[in-house]
Amino acid sequence: MHKQPGLVLPGAVQMRIKNSQSNSGERLSQTKSMVLPDPETLQKPVSSINRHRRNQSQHNMEASVGLQPVLKEYINKAKIAEGGKKLRKNWTSTWVVLSSSQLLFYKESKQEAVANLKPSCRPDGVDLCGAAIGWTTEKSSRKNVVQITTPTGDEFLLQADHFPTICKWHDTLQKTVDSLSSRTGGQSYGRAALKKSNSTECLSRPICDPPKPKPKDSKSEHRRSIMFKLNYSASDSADKNGVKNRLKKFISRRPSMRTLQEKGIIKDRVFGCHILTLCEREKTTVPRFVKLCVKEVEKRGLEADGIYRVSGNLAVIQKLRFLVDEEEELDLGDSQWEDIHVITGALKMFFRELPEPLFPFRFFDLFVEAIKIKETTQKIQALKKLIHQFPKSNHNTMKLLFHHLRRVLTKSQQNLMSTQGISIVFGPTLMWPEFESGNMEVNMVYQHQIVEFILIECLEIFGPEGK
Template sequence: MTARRSHQQMTSTSAMQNLSKPPALLLPPPGGVALRIKNSPGTSGERLSQTKSMVIPDLDSSQKPIQRHKRNQSQYGTSQGVKPFQPVLQGEYLNKTKIFEGGKKLKKNWASTWVVLCSNELHFYKESKQEAMASLKPGFKPEGVDLCGALVDWTTEKSSRKNVVQISTRSGEEFLLQSDDYSTISKWHDALRRAADRLSSSEAGPGGGKATLQRSSSTECLSRRAYDSTKVKAKEPKSENRRSLMFKLNYSASDSADKIGVKNRLKKFISRRPSMKTLQEKGLIKDCVFGCHILNLCQREGTTVPKFVQLCVKEVEKRGLDADGLYRVSGNLATIQKLRFIVDREEELNLGDSQWEDIHVITGALKMFFRELPEPLFPFRFFDHLVEAIKTKEHKQKIQEIKKLIHQLPRPNHNTMKLLFHHFRRVLTKSRQNLMSTQGISIVFGPTLMWPELDAGNMAVNMLYQNQIVEFMLIECVEIFGPESK
C-alpha cells in the first residue's frame, strides 16, 4: 500500500514537470518536415501539428547556413559584388542629347543634365544631384545607358559644338555628351571608355571563359552554359538596329573613298558624253523656236525674219487692227502656251483656226517670243550707244546717230526690226479704234525689245531710256528704216 502511494506521487511529479516544459522540437531527417508538439488549452489530449515552413536545400550543393535577414540576400537582382547604386564617377552637369533610337534618327535637343557613372550604367537626372539619391528608393528607375558593349569616342561630325563625346550602344541608341570645359569632358570620356571596356571583358568571363549569372532570389551562381540549358534567352536588339549601327560605323570609314569614286565616275561620264554640236548634227537635239537666238533661227529657216513673226504680224493686220487695247491687253496664258508648244514642235500652224480666235493670244505669243530671246532684238553691245544717242538734244543729229547704229545691226535683227516698226505704224493708223498711241506701244515694247546685259544701273532710268528709244524710232520710222519694201 505504501509502495503504491509512493509510485503515484512520483508519476504525478513527473507529469507536472513535463507540463511546465516548452513543447519539444522533433528534428527531422535531411529533407524532412519539422514537427512540433504543443498543448491545446481546453482539451484533454495532445495533438501533433505540422508547420508549413520548410527548407528545401539543393541536393547538388553542400548544406549552408540559411540567412534569414533581408539585407543578407540579393533582393535586387544585381550581379555578385555589385550594388544597385554605386557611383564610379561622381555626378556632374553635362550637356546631353539623344540622336538615334530604334533605327530612327532623332532631332538634337540639348539639355543640361546631371550625369552619374555607376558600375555598369550611365545615369541621367533631369533636375539636380539630390535626385540621384532617390535611386536608392525601391521602384525608382532613372534614365540610363547600358555601357556593356557600347562604343565611346570623340566626334566632330555629329555636332558643331566642341568637346563632344559620342556613345553608341549595342541596342542601336546613340547619345552625345558635351562640355565647354575640355578637362571635364576628357575625364568623363576616359571613365566611360574604361567602364565600357571593363564590362565588355567581364561579359566574356575571366580569362575569356563563360560569364556567370546569379539567381535573383539566392546567392548561388550558375554558369552561362547551365543557364542556356533552361532555354531562356536574353532579348536581343532588333536586327534593323544592329544593321543601322553597323552601317553607320562602316559608312563613316568609307565615306571619303566613296566620294572619290563617285567623282571619278562622273568625270569619265562627262568626258565620254558627246558635245551639243554633235547631237545637233545627228538630229537628236533640235533648237526650239522660242528661246532660240534669232541668228541661228533665221539660218535654220533660211530667212532674214523668223517665220513665226511674219505669221503673227500678217494675222494681226488681217483681223485685229481694230481690237481694243491691241498689244496692251493680255491673252489667255494657257492658250498662249499651247500655241507656243505647237510652234516649238514645228507643226503646221494656222493662226486663222478657231482656237486662236482671240487676237490677244496671238499678240501675247509674239511678245513672249521677243522676251525669251537669249539676246534681245537690240543686241547688248548697242544698248549703251543707243542711250547716248537718245540723249542728243539736236533732233537731226539724233536721227543720224540712231540710224547709223541701226544699220550696223546684223541683217536678221535689222530686217525683223524694220518689219515690226512698220507694223506698229499701221496699228497707229487705227488708234481711234484700238486706243493705242506711240507712247502706249513704246511702254509695251520698250523693255521687250531691248535690255542691258547687266542690271548694274538704275532699272527705272533704263526703262525710261528704253521707252524713249522705241518711241523716237516709231515716230521717225521712215527716216531711219526707209520706206516699206513691197
Template sequence: MAGMRITDVQSTPGKQPPLILPPQLIGGSLGAVQMRIKSSQSSGDRLSQSKSMVLADSDLSQKPISRHRRNQSQHSAGGVGVSQSSVELKGEYLNKAKISEGGKKLRKNWTSTWVVLDGDRLLFYKESKQEALANLKPGCKADSVDLCGAVVEWTSEKSSRKNVLQITTNLGGEYLLQADNYSTISKWYDAITKTVNSSSRRDGGVVPGLRRSNSTEYLPRHSSLPGYGAASPSSKQRNPGYRRSLNMFPSSKLKHSVSDSADKSGVKNRLKKFIIRRPSMKTLQEKGIIKDRVFGCHLLTLCEREGTTVPKFVKLCLENVEKRGLEADGIYRVSGNLSTIQRLRFIVDQEEELNLDSSQWEDVHVVTGALKMFFRELPEPLFPFRFFELFVAAIKIKDSKEKVHAMKKLVHQLPKPNRDTIRHLFTHLQKVLASATKNLMSTQGISIVFGPTLMWPELDSGNMAVNMVYQNQIVEFILIESREIFDLNED
C-alpha cells in the first residue's frame, strides 16, 4: 500500500518530491533516488535515508535546477543555482595574445577572438556560435583559461597598443586582452577581477551549505578528491575508497593546504613578474638607483651636477690632445679603435678615476674619438635645436660683416653651458689649425668632421644633404671668424 501511495505521488502532476537535491550531490539520476524511496516502508525511513547530505539553510528554495542553463555553476554555494559572487559576460570580440605558457615565453601574436566569461573560466572561441551556425559548422571549440588564483592587471609594457590588460594564471600562463574602446575593456577588467577575487575566497575556504552526515563539519571544495561529485549513500557504499581518501586528509588540514598553496602561488607569480618585468631607465633614475651618466646626459644637467659650465670630460680631452696630439696626422679625422673608445666611455660613465696619460690610452685618436662620441650622444646638440634654423638663416647672409654680426649675436644668445663649451672647443680648434703643416688639417676638414657632430635639426624633414652643407658652412665660418665672434683678441 505504501508503495502504491508513493507511485501515485510521483505520477501526480504539479507535486514536488519531499526533498530535491542538486544534481552534483546525487551522483546518479533522479530516478535512482525515487527507487530508493519506493523501497522505504515509512516516512521515518525516508527521512533517515536522506540524512546523508542535508542543506544548511532550511528556508532555501526547493526549485529544481534548470538543465537548459549550461553556464550555471555546478559547484555554487548552497548547491542551488549560480553563486551570488559569480560573474558572467556574454561573448564579445576582443584582441587576444598568449605571451607565456608554463613560464616559457611565447611569440606574441594578436588575434581577434570571441571571448566568453563563464563562471570561473574564460573561454576563447575562433568565432561566435551564431557565425558557426551560419557557416554550417558542427560547433565551436574553445580554449579555456582557469581564473582561480589568477592575477589581473593593466599593462603598458608588454604591448605598444592601448587598453591592454594582462591575465597571469597560477600555472604560469600569460594572456593579453585588448580592445580599441576603453569602456569595453574596462568592463571585462572589472568582471574578470571580480571573478578572480570571488574564486580566491571560495578556494581559500569551503563550500558553504554542505556538511558531512551526522556532523557539523563542512566538506572542503576540492575537485581532485576521489569520488568528488558522487555523494549519494549508495555511491559511497559502491566506492569504499571514497571515505578512506577523506579520512587520509582531514578537513582542517585540507583547507589549510589549499589556502597555503594559493598564497604560495600568488607570491610565486608576483616574484616571477617582478623579475621578468625590468623597470625603465627613467624609473630607476627617479628612484636614485641609477644616476645620470656622462655620455648621453643633457649638457645643462651635467654641468649643474659638476658645478661648472664646461663638462670636465671635455676639458680633460682637450688638454690631453693639446699636450700630445696637436701634431698627430689627421687629428680628429682619423678614427680610433672602437672597442678601446667604448672601454674609455664605460670608465667615464662609472665615474671612476680617469688618467688619459695611461698606456691604454696611448693612441690619441682614441681620446679624440671619445670626445666626438660625447658630442654626438648629447640628447640635444651643442647648438640647440631651436637655433638651427637661425644659424642657417645667418649663414645665407651675403654681406660678410652682417654675417659675422648675426653669428656673434646668436652665439651670445645660447645658454651659458653651451656658449662656454663652444668657446672652449673652438679655441682648441684654433690651436689645431696652427699646426696644420704637421697634422694636415684645414678649416674645411675640421668643419666636415664637426659640422654634423655639433648641430643637427630636431626633425629631418628637409633634405639631409642640404642640411649637411649648411652644418659644415656654419662650423667653418665660426672657426674662421672665431676671434671676432668669441672676442678672443681680448684674452
C-alpha cells in the first residue's frame, strides 16, 4: 500500500487515523478542541488591541473632563482649607493646569513623566463652577497671592514671585468662573467624568452637584442651635435699638488716641515707625536709637571681625528691639548686649523695617540715573544735589551713618571690611523701589554701586562731619 506523506498544518495538532477498509489510505482530521494558539503569532495582536483600548479610554476620559489647557505652568500652591476645615499651610511648587472648567494640580508635568518613563499620576482637581477668586494679603506673608474658594468649602492659594505671571492667572481664573456662571445661570448642568477607583470606567455627574451630606455630629448641631439662638435673640426692634444706643454711648465716651498714649496704655513704636514721625516725636533730626548704636559700635566694635557683615543672635536682637519699643532709656553697654553683632544687627533691622527707606521712594529712579553718569565730578554733583533735597531727618541720619561707616573702613585691616563689603550689606538696607518692577538683580547692583560711591565720596557729598 502506498502511503501519502503527512500534511503539516501550522498552528494545529495533526491526528492520523488508519482505516484498513478505506481505499483512500491515511487521512488527516482536525478538531477545533485540539487547536492551540501560537504564542508568537497571537500575542502581538492581543497586546496592541489592549493598548489601543487603554489609549482610547484615556482619550475619552480626558475629553469628557474637558482638559483642554487654558494655562499651564509651575507655580506655588497651598491648600489651606478642606470642606470648611482649616489645614496647615504647606507651599509646594506644582504643575498647575487650568482647563475650561477645572483647575488641576500635578506633581510633575506630563513631559517630565514621559521623559522619566513614569505613568502620569492622577491629579487633584478643583471644580471652578461657583468658586470665588480674589487677591489676599491676610492668608500669607508672601506677595502676589491669589485665593480660590469653592462652594464646598475648599480654599487654595496660588502664588508667583513674578507679578505679571500671577496677574495673568488671576484674570484667566476670574474669566473662567464668570463664563461658567453665565453659561449655567448660577447652576451648572455640564457633565464631568469621575474616575472609578481601580477601573478605567467613568462615572458622570453634574459639575456643581453639591456633595453628599456627611453624618451630622450631635455636638456640632447643639452648638449651631445655641449660636442660632444667640444671633436671633435680639430680633425685637426694642432690643436692637437698645444695643445701638449703648454702642453709640460707648464709642462717644471712649478716650482719644492721645489720651491713651499719655496714660501709657498705647505706646509709640520705634521699629517700623516712619523716620519723620519718629524724629518729630523725639524732637531731633536723627533717631535716638541710631545715635546710641553708632556710639556703642565706635566705642568697642570698630575692630571686630566682620563688623556689620556677621549676624548676631536673632533672639537677642528681638529682645533688644522689644525693649527699645517699650522703654525710653536703654544702656547698650549692659552685659546682655556684650556681643557687638547684636547691636549692629538691631541697627540694620531698624533701617529695614522703615515704612519708607532712608532713601525715599521718589528718589530711587533718580539715583539709578545719576549713578550711570560716567564722569566722576558730574556724578558727585548729581548725587549731592539729590541728597540735599531729602527731608532734614533723612539727610542728617544719612550723614551720621555714612561718616560712621567711613570710620569703620579706617580699621579695615583689623575688621576685614571693605567699601564693597559695606555696600553689599547696606545697599538693600537703605534703599529699595516702592514697587517691585523690572529686574530685581539689576536693582540690587545699582543699590550696591550707589552706596559704595557715596562711601568713597562721603566728604565731597556731605562735607566735614561737624558742619
